[in-house]
Amino acid sequence: MSTINGGGVQIRQSRRLPDFLQSVNLKYVKLGYHYLMTHLLTLLLVPLMAVIIIEASQMNPDDIHQLWLHLKYNLVSVIICSAVLVFGSTVYIMTRPRSIYLVDFSCYRPPSHLQVKFHQFMEHSRLTGDFDESSLEFQRKILERSGLGEETYVPDAMHYLPPRPSMAAAREEAEQVMFGALDNLFANTNVKPKDIGILVVNCSLFNPTPSLSAMIVNKYKLRGNIRSFNLGGMGCSAGVIAIDLAKDMLQVHRNTYAVVVSTENITQNWYFGNKKSMLIPNCLFRVGGSAVLLSNKAKDRRLAKYKLVHVVRTHKGADDNAFKCVYQEQDNAGKTGVSLSKDLMAIAGMALKANITTLGPLVLPISEQLLFFATLVAKKFSNAKVKPYIPDFKLAFDHFCIHAGGRAVIDELEKNLQLLPEHVEASRMTLHRFGNTSSSSIWYELAYTEAKGRMRRGNRVWQIAFGSGFKCNSAVWQALRNVKPSRNSPWEDCIDKYPVQTVT
Numbered sequence: 001m002s003t004i005n006g007g008g009v010q011i012r013q014s015r016r017l018p019d020f021l022q023s024v025n026l027k028y029v030k031l032g033y034h035y036l037m038t039h040l041l042t043l044l045l046v047p048l049m050a051v052i053i054i055e056a057s058q059m060n061p062d063d064i065h066q067l068w069l070h071l072k073y074n075l076v077s078v079i080i081c082s083a084v085l086v087f088g089s090t091v092y093i094m095t096r097p098r099s100i101y102l103v104d105f106s107c108y109r110p111p112s113h114l115q116v117k118f119h120q121f122m123e124h125s126r127l128t129g130d131f132d133e134s135s136l137e138f139q140r141k142i143l144e145r146s147g148l149g150e151e152t153y154v155p156d157a158m159h160y161l162p163p164r165p166s167m168a169a170a171r172e173e174a175e176q177v178m179f180g181a182l183d184n185l186f187a188n189t190n191v192k193p194k195d196i197g198i199l200v201v202n203c204s205l206f207n208p209t210p211s212l213s214a215m216i217v218n219k220y221k222l223r224g225n226i227r228s229f230n231l232g233g234m235g236c237s238a239g240v241i242a243i244d245l246a247k248d249m250l251q252v253h254r255n256t257y258a259v260v261v262s263t264e265n266i267t268q269n270w271y272f273g274n275k276k277s278m279l280i281p282n283c284l285f286r287v288g289g290s291a292v293l294l295s296n297k298a299k300d301r302r303l304a305k306y307k308l309v310h311v312v313r314t315h316k317g318a319d320d321n322a323f324k325c326v327y328q329e330q331d332n333a334g335k336t337g338v339s340l341s342k343d344l345m346a347i348a349g350m351a352l353k354a355n356i357t358t359l360g361p362l363v364l365p366i367s368e369q370l371l372f373f374a375t376l377v378a379k380k381f382s383n384a385k386v387k388p389y390i391p392d393f394k395l396a397f398d399h400f401c402i403h404a405g406g407r408a409v410i411d412e413l414e415k416n417l418q419l420l421p422e423h424v425e426a427s428r429m430t431l432h433r434f435g436n437t438s439s440s441s442i443w444y445e446l447a448y449t450e451a452k453g454r455m456r457r458g459n460r461v462w463q464i465a466f467g468s469g470f471k472c473n474s475a476v477w478q479a480l481r482n483v484k485p486s487r488n489s490p491w492e493d494c495i496d497k498y499p500v501q502t503v504t
Contacts, residue, residue, distance in 0.1 A: 098296045100247050101304035102477060103257075105292040106185040107444050108177045109490040110153040114287060117150045118143050121283075127161055130272040138276055142283040147407035147428065147502050152435035153287040157267045170206055170267040171215075177263050177289035178212065179219060185259075185291040186220075188486045193220035197256030198249045202231040202238035202439055204468070205328070205338075206265030216261065227253070235326060235467025236403055238262065239439035240475045243292070244311040250296040257297075263289030264438035271337030278337035284406055288437025288444065306477040309460070310362050314355040314472045322347045326468035338468075345408065351472035352413070355464070356393070359474050363396040363460070393417055396460065397476075400424065401445040403465035404431035407502070413464075429498045434490070439465065442475075444490055448498070451491040455483035 116124075122140055125131055131139070157169035178201070186193060199222065201213040211230040216222070227249055231238055239262035246258040266285055271278045295304065316322035325341035341347070361369055368391045400423045402413050410431070414424045426445040430437075434444055442463040449455055456479065463475040485491070491498075 098251055098254075099298075099301070100250055100308040101295045101297075101300050101480070102306040102308065103191070103293040103295050103300055103304045104185060104189050104486055105290060105305075105443055105446070106181045106188065106486065106488070107440065107447050107490040108181040108184075108263075108287075108289045109488075110176075110287050114153040114156060114159070115151050116154045116159075121154075124158075124161070125282075128163065128272065132274050135274040135276070135279060139279055139283055142280060145407065146283055147410070147431045148284070148286075148435050149432040149500070149502075151433060155265075155267045155287055158270060163270065163272075165268045165270060167208070167268070170265055171208065173267045173287070174203070174206060174208075174212055174263065174265055175215065175219075177287065178216060178261050178291070181261065181263075181289050181291035182216065182220070182259070184486075184488050185293055188488075189293055191257060191293060194223055195257055196220075196222055196259050197226060197253055198246055198258035199226055199228040199261075200231065200242040200246050200249075200258065201229070201261045201263075202234060202242045203263050203265055204233055204235050204238060204438065205269045206267075207232040212261075212263075233468070235469060235471065236264075236405055236436070236438045236441070237465040237467030237469075237471045237473040239290070239442060240311065240463060240465055240473035241313065241471075242439075243294075243308070243475055244313060244473075246294050247308060247311060250294060253296075255297055256295075258294040260292040260294065261289065262292075262439040262443070264440075269336075269338070271335065273331045273333055273335035273337060275331040275337070275339070277339045277341070278331060280340050281338050284436040286435030286437055288434050288440050290440035290443035292443065301480065304480055305483050306461070306479055308475070309478050310359065310474070310476040312355055312359045312362070312474045314351050314358065315469060316347065316351050316354070316471070317469045319347075319470075322351070322470040325470055345412065347470050348409070348466050348472070349412075349416075351466065351470055352416075352464075355472040355474055356417075359476075360391055363462075363476060364391050364393070365395050368392060368395060390418065393462070394419065394423070397462040398456075398459040399426070399446075399449050399454070399461045401442040401449075401461060401463040402427040404428075404434075404441040404445065405436055405466060407431065409466070425499050428502055429500070432500060432502050433494065433498070439467070441465075447485065447489050448491055448495070450483050450485040451489055451495040453484070455479050457481050 121143065122136065125139060126136055155169070155173045157164045157166070157173070199213055199216060201211070201216065203212055206212075207230070213228040213230040217226065217228060229245060231242055231245075234241055239260070242260045242262060246260050250256070250258055264285065266287060271282055321341070321343055325344045325347045326338060327341070328336065328338050330336050360372065364372070372391045400419060402410055402424060404410070404427050410424050410427050413419070426448040429448055430441055430444045434441070437444060442465055446461065446463070459479040461477045461479070463477070464472070466472050
């Protein structure tokens with residue numbers, strides 16, 4: 001998702017995000033408060049238990065003796081109270097959501113021979129003979145303004161002349177990325193593959209038979225009763241969807257691990273035509289993938305890096321324009337690619353507005369919620385032109401992992417959410433170093449924050465991603481300790497060079 005404008009080649013500036021904070025739909029606020037109310041019992045019981053503990057701590061031996069005498073001669077009351085207490089405790093224990101812990105995660109770093117510099121990209125595109133001069137100039141302008149650096153990676157098949165986008169090459173790319181990330185994850189956590197009870201894999205554009213999840217089961221000889229899922233066609237936000245699915249499965253299946261693998265496959269999805277709206281993905285998408293280990297075991301809390309706090313998903317697919325704004329199709333010459341609509345940024349703004357309006361009541365301090373809700377109600381029920389209060393999400397989160405879909409997306413979110421440059425640094429540097437790695441980009445960003453030594457105990461992280469459909473999804477994590485980068489981090493050999501100055 002990017003905006004390019006210059007020379008004789010341009011994509012209209014209507015791709016900017018709308019000022020979505022000036023128009024908020026009340027139903028999404030209600031949805032957020034509905035989520036909040038589902039945990040009302042816990043919120044009420046915690047202060048009640050605190051009061052009981054405080055009162056009990058102030059009792060002296062005489063008070064305890066008098067209480068015993070009172071209970072001794074009121075056996076019926078004791079039995080009734082005990083039954084109510086046991087029943088209430090049982091209901092609470094059985095219905096309360098289990099905590100989900102992120103034990104560790106790993107991001108794949110491709111070998112250096114797969115790196116592609118701008119001049120190599122352009123020369124290679126010219127020599128294939130598939131692009132006319134207008135398309136080549138268009139791609140050059142996109143690259144210059146994209147925010148990508150000179151060290152991003154394309155798959156091996158694209159380094160040949162002519163390129164070799166075969167099924168075998170696509171499988172090889174998928175195996176290198178997924179197995180590379182998983183090997184590192186298992187090595188860092190000392191978790192045996194046989195201990196994995198749930199596997200979720202997401203890859204939007206490459207879905208072979210057997211599936212990618214089956215490839216992982218076969219490679220690591222996972223157990224026969226594993227719950228495996230393969231998500232396809234869900235775009236760059238599918239990583240958060242996969243986390244949400246794993247979370248739901250971990251609520252049902254006790255005492256187990258879940259692995260979430262997020263990747264995209266480029267080999268068979270390179271566009272060799274001249275339709276401008278379908279050329280942008282060639283310039284932005286690069287090789288990458290991640291593997292995340294989740295657990296619902298209480299004993300893993302002391303080992304885990306993060307605890308999952310919230311997942312909020314927004315789907316605008318009921319709207320025809322939103323449904324088709326990122327659309328895989330064939331051009332007039334019969335060449336397949338992914339087309340990006342000129343309305344993409346406006347649709348992304350609508351989805352983001354709905355998502356953060358639902359997320360707000362869950363994460364914002366009560367003072368921000370009251371100000372926001374009061375101005376919203378005033379605007380809704382009065383004729384006066386009341387300017388909505390813009391919540392300060394910097395009060396709710398310490399770190400932001402905004403999907404590195406393109407420079408324009410990061411720019412507009414920084415502006416609309418009133419973020420500071422340091423809040424979007426991880427996103428900009430991930431885009432510069434690795435390009436748009438689709439659903440795994442938010443994990444490269446989290447790895448960047450860890451590599452910089454900025455993740456402290458209690459810090460909250462907001463991962464937010466956009467994807468075809470059209471979807472906007474958020475995940476909120478809380479650091480359980482001062483987090484250090486894991487071994488073989490994707491930033492291990494280059495973190496000292498960042499941040500760098502990127503194109504503006």
